[in-house]
Amino acid sequence: MPAATKTERQNLAGRRILVVEDDFFLASDAARALREAGAQIVGPIPRSAPALDVLARDGVDAAVVDINLGDGPSFELADALKRHGVPFVFVTGYDEILIPERLADVVTVLKPADMKAVVLAVAGLLD
Template identity: 35%
Template structure:
């Protein structure tokens, strides 16, 4: 009998409103829930510190500021995350080179695959 995949509560960090909406709808379509949203660095840091979610999707560039400090908070709290970017992995600092990364544009299938992998670690 197959085991049902864990349904995740997701922190979605994205500075582009349209993309925030589309990705949020995609996450819901996959059976997960966006419980926290942030569109800027300060808001994302506050959300990461307060918790209440299982995993996070972090846009690397938030209105010109990078989200690496948010990733540091998530690592310290043991919360899995994936970076999303249109710049490729070369934009990541060395300490994050092995971190999960989705390059924009991505599809529903890509989101589903990365959430499935993260579900295994929560």
């Protein structure tokens, strides 16, 4: 992955980004790319329940969320992020038609995800 640009580093510098992904390699790649752009990574966390605990306890500036965390598509975490006013990006292999209307405005990066696209999407949320 190309190095993060100066603008991306400024946008993500010191920002706490929650990474919720059950695929170890994708989670590691996303965390590394975001960290290289200056973010402080929370996680990666492979399931919704612990991510909800982190959200309630610690708060975050933004999140990268997979729709399927092992038990099929779920939007519980996405709904909680919305309620807390935390911007987030879906990174998923699912077609966007599966995303409920209430979450249709969420930026989606399709798998196989380009980590540069993930970093740009998160940086765009925090502009």
